[in-house]
Structures are given as C-alpha cells and as structure tokens.
Amino acid sequence: MNRFFNKTPLISHSEEIHSPLKYSVQLFVVAVLFIMAAVAHGTEKSVNIIYTGSLQGQLEPCGCSPQSDFGGIARIGGWLEEHRNELKPYILLDAGNFAGEDRPQGRLKTEAMLQSFSSIHYDAIALSDRELALPEEYFYPLLQKYTVPVIATLPDYTRSISVTRNSFNIIVNTDPAGPLEGSINILLTALTVNEAKHLKGWDIIISAANEEIEEPLKENGTLILSAYPKGKKLGILTIQKTEKGTLTYSHRWQAVGNDLKENDSVRSVLDDYDRKVAQLMKDRAIPLAGTTFVGTEKCAECHQPFYEQWKNTRHADALASLEEAGKASDPECIVCHVLGFGQDGGFFSRATTPKLANVQCESCHGLNRDHLNDFSPMQPVHEQICKECHTKENSPEFDYPVYLKKIKH
Numbered sequence: 001m002n003r004f005f006n007k008t009p010l011i012s013h014s015e016e017i018h019s020p021l022k023y024s025v026q027l028f029v030v031a032v033l034f035i036m037a038a039v040a041h042g043t044e045k046s047v048n049i050i051y052t053g054s055l056q057g058q059l060e061p062c063g064c065s066p067q068s069d070f071g072g073i074a075r076i077g078g079w080l081e082e083h084r085n086e087l088k089p090y091i092l093l094d095a096g097n098f099a100g101e102d103r104p105q106g107r108l109k110t111e112a113m114l115q116s117f118s119s120i121h122y123d124a125i126a127l128s129d130r131e132l133a134l135p136e137e138y139f140y141p142l143l144q145k146y147t148v149p150v151i152a153t154l155p156d157y158t159r160s161i162s163v164t165r166n167s168f169n170i171i172v173n174t175d176p177a178g179p180l181e182g183s184i185n186i187l188l189t190a191l192t193v194n195e196a197k198h199l200k201g202w203d204i205i206i207s208a209a210n211e212e213i214e215e216p217l218k219e220n221g222t223l224i225l226s227a228y229p230k231g232k233k234l235g236i237l238t239i240q241k242t243e244k245g246t247l248t249y250s251h252r253w254q255a256v257g258n259d260l261k262e263n264d265s266v267r268s269v270l271d272d273y274d275r276k277v278a279q280l281m282k283d284r285a286i287p288l289a290g291t292t293f294v295g296t297e298k299c300a301e302c303h304q305p306f307y308e309q310w311k312n313t314r315h316a317d318a319l320a321s322l323e324e325a326g327k328a329s330d331p332e333c334i335v336c337h338v339l340g341f342g343q344d345g346g347f348f349s350r351a352t353t354p355k356l357a358n359v360q361c362e363s364c365h366g367l368n369r370d371h372l373n374d375f376s377p378m379q380p381v382h383e384q385i386c387k388e389c390h391t392k393e394n395s396p397e398f399d400y401p402v403y404l405k406k407i408k409h
C-alpha cells in the first residue's frame with residue numbers, strides 16, 4: 001500500500017480529481033519537463049514538498065529580541081521567490097490552524113493571512129480547528145474573496161486537491177479516510193504526531209498541532225511531520241524516485257530569520273493590516289478619564305537623579321521602537337512598551353497621552369498618587385513585575401540579576 005522503502009513503480013490513476021488548477025499546472029509541468037529533458041537534467045525524479053502549518057495568526061514576529069526574531073509570512077514568500085528555480089518542482093502546502101482569534105484584530109490577521117497565501121501561490125491550504133471555529137457567515141465570504149485553494153473535510157468544501165509535478169501525481173487530502181489514489185498521498189491534519197501514528201496507508205502526514213518536532217517520524221512506512229509553530233521554520237521534504245521506483249526522502253528546515261528578504265506584495269498586505277489595526281484602535285478611542293497615572297516628569301521633581309538614570313535606559317525610548325516598526329498603534333505591541341495601556345488613566349496614544357509614553361517609573365513602582373503628598377511606600381518591585389513584559393518569547397535572554405544591574409538607580 002505504502003511506498004516508502006517499498007518498492008513497486010506506480011501506476012497512474014485514471015480517476016481524476018477536482019482541482020481547477022489542474023490543466024494549467026499540467027501544461028506548466030509539461031513545459032518544465034521538456035526543458036529539463038533538453039538539458040538532460042536528472043531531477044525529474046524528484047519533487048519538493050514545502051510546508052507550513054499552525055501559523056496561529058502570526059503574520060510576523062515582534063522583533064523584541066534577535067533570539068526570538070523568527071517567522072513571518074513576508075519572509076517565507078521572499079525566500080520562496082528568491083529560491084524558486086532551485087526548489088522546482090515543488091508543491092506548497094499549509095496544514096491549517098493559520099487563523100487569528102475571533103475578535104476584531106484577529107479577524108484582520110486571518111484576512112491578511114489569506115491574502116498572503118494567495119500572493120505566494122500556495123497549492124493547498126487545509127482548514128483546521130482554528131478556522132472551522134470561525135463563524136461561517138464571516139469566514140466563507142473571505143475564502144471566496146481571496147480565491148485560495150482551501151480543503152476541508154466538510155460538506156460544502158473540497159476535501160482534496162490533486163497536483164502533478166514531474167512524474168508524480170500528488171493528492172493532498174484532509175480526510176483521514178482517504179482515498180489513497182495518488183502516486184504520493186499527503187494528509188494534512190490537526191491530529192498530533194502521536195495520534196497520527198495510528199493512521200494507515202498515507203505516504204506523508206503533516207500535522208498542524210503546534211508541536212516542535214525536529215525530525216520526521218517514520219511509522220509503518222508513513223512519514224509524519226509536524227509543521228513548525230508560528231512559521232519560525234519552513235519545512236522542506238524532498239521526495240526522490242529511485243531507478244527501481246522506490247521513494248526515498250530527505251528533510252530539512254529553512255529557518256525564517258531576519259536575514260531573509262521579504263516578498264514585496266506580502267509586505268504591502270502587512271502594511272495594510274497595520275493601517276487597519278490603527279483604524280480599529282482609533283474607532284475604540286474612549287474619552288480620557290482624569291489621568292490616574294502620574295507620569296515620570298512628576299516623579300522627577302523630587303527624584304531627579306533617578307530620573308536621569310532612567311532616561312539612559314531603553315525603557316525611556318520604548319515607544320520609539322514601535323514607531324520605527326510602524327506598530328505604535330497596535331494594541332498587541334503597545335501594552336508592554338508604555339505605561340498602563342488598557343487601564344483607566346493609562347496610555348492611549350502619543351497624541352492623547354504623551355506623558356505616559358514609554359516604560360516609566362510607575363510601570364515598576366506601581367500607582368500610588370498619595371505618595372506625592374505623604375511619601376507613603378510604593379509597591380515593592382520584584383522579578384515577577386519585570387516578567388509581565390520580559391516574557392520568554394519577548395525577552396528570551398532575561399536574567400533578573402543581570403537585567404536589574406542595567407537599570408539600577
């Protein structure tokens with residue numbers, strides 16, 4: 001049944017599948033084969049399966065630290081664009097769980113993700129738990145708008161897509177029950193790698209269960225892969241047909257780091273997303289209540305030396321970092337880069353609350369207006385307060401004693 005380490009040359013199937021792309025893809029492949037034959041190239045026996053999954057609405061990383069600066073759909077698109085010729089022939093898949101949360105900003109992420117998939121020309125995108133949890137009256141029109149080749153095991157959706165690359169007829173399916181009619185049968189699934197082990201007959205299973213598993217797993221001749229969470233690495237599986245017709249494989253990851261050039265059209269999708277997020281934020285503007293936080297300038301009146309010291313830390317310029325990144329109106333970023341965002345009397349925008357920009361005295365010492373009159377104690381500062389912002393993801397190198405030294409006053 002299964003073709004890895006197993007041996008029969010494959011007979012192509014006559015039953016045909018439901019991909020609107022079929023004919024153009026075939027023509028294209030014929031052209032490629034022709035050229036390759038002309039240069040007597042040997043690669044017509046191989047195909048690259050390039051995959052993402054479990055992107056979870058992460059359009060790009062925050063860039064808070066070089067150590068965690070991985071992922072980003074514009075980088076994925078840029079890298080593919082740059083390496084297209086050496087990767088050919090390839091098929092590009094997303095195993096699902098790409099959508100953002102079902103709230104206004106999350107919906108903008110989902111839409112930008114679909115637009116990006118369309119720009120990069122994915123061959124198949126599975127709808128998984130996150131997508132299927134979205135209200136259909138919102139999600140379905142989006143799919144139609146961006147004409148992305150989605151597949152799902154649901155009544156109104158196409159379950160599988162068939163693509164031809166060189167001598168391979170690749171069927172990409174979302175239904176664990178098959179059928180297994182291609183020369184390579186790929187299942188895209190939300191099952192974990194452990195759960196996927198129990199499925200039989202597939203050549204390749206790609207899981208979008210948010211697991212970091214470095215090496216492909218071989219189980220009864222099936223290769224099980226886990227798409228790297230949040231697109232931090234792009235999976236590349238090369239399938240090769242030997243003289244005897246056996247399939248062999250090699251697998252590698254392409255790290256999606258900040259050295260990769262971005263794809264221009266995806267970049268403009270993301271810039272457009274930033275503008276829409278800024279608009280959302282504007283729409284939610286609430287009239288300022290009497291400012292509760294005091295702001296650094298006031299503290300400086302009695303604590304000048306401390307103020308001077310603080311001025312020289314990166315906390316004092318934290319909002320500028322967002323402004324440079326075009327993210328100063330993104331609530332998901334602002335929350336750690338200013339004073340009291342989302343709290344009564346906290347920062348809202350540079351225009352409305354200029355005195356509360358950046359990480360300030362009260363970000364660590366807390367709010368106690370009485371202190372100005374009676375010098376009553378401020379909240380004690382401890383490691384946990386730092387870690388509300390210095391999370392593993394945003395500040396992977398955070399080490400309390402080391403960091404404390406740098407802000408000492």
Ligand code: HEC
Pocket residue numbers: 314315317318319321322335336337338359363364381382383385386387388389390400402403404406407
């Ligand atoms: C309200 C969120 C927040 C809190 C609370 C916070 N930080 Fe920060 N911290 C930041 C941000 C944001 C930056 C980066 C600013 C920039 O460069 O844009 C930063 C940067 C730093 C840096 C500079 C890192 C470097 O390598 O130069 C140090 C050191 C630091 N913080 C220490 C601390 C310590 C120690 C605490 C707790 C006592 C703390 N921070 C509490 C948000 C916070």
Ligand code: HEC
Pocket residue numbers: 061062063064065066321322325327330332333334335336337388389390391394395396397398
């Ligand atoms: C959970 C809190 C948190 C959130 C949310 C957050 N940041 Fe940060 N950011 C930090 C901290 C902490 C640092 C300092 C990290 C360090 O040096 O250890 C930082 C640093 C930065 C830096 C400075 C990097 C450098 O090397 O100079 C940039 C730029 C930045 N963040 C952008 C963003 C953007 C864009 C977003 C939203 C997509 C965001 N941040 C969301 C906490 C946060």
Ligand code: HEC
Pocket residue numbers: 296299300303306307308310315359360361362363364365380381382404407409
């Ligand atoms: C990143 C967190 C952070 C920020 C921002 C910060 N502090 Fe502190 N501050 C601390 C820590 C930590 C200590 C020492 C620990 C303690 O004793 O609570 C401290 C101590 C102090 C002390 C007591 C010093 C002593 O000798 O007892 C004063 C006064 C003070 N800070 C004022 C300020 C003022 C004013 C600002 C703003 C200009 C500021 N701090 C900004 C974390 C911070």
Ligand code: HEC
Pocket residue numbers: 294295296298299300301302303361362365371372373375376377378379
């Ligand atoms: C009107 C002057 C004045 C202003 C304004 C002021 N403080 Fe103080 N602060 C004091 C004095 C005086 C002390 C010393 C009190 C003591 O030792 O009993 C002090 C002590 C502190 C301490 C160390 C003792 C403790 O309670 O932890 C911190 C921290 C502190 N101030 C933070 C701040 C911050 C943050 C601001 C701004 C929000 C601020 N102060 C504004 C006068 C002021």
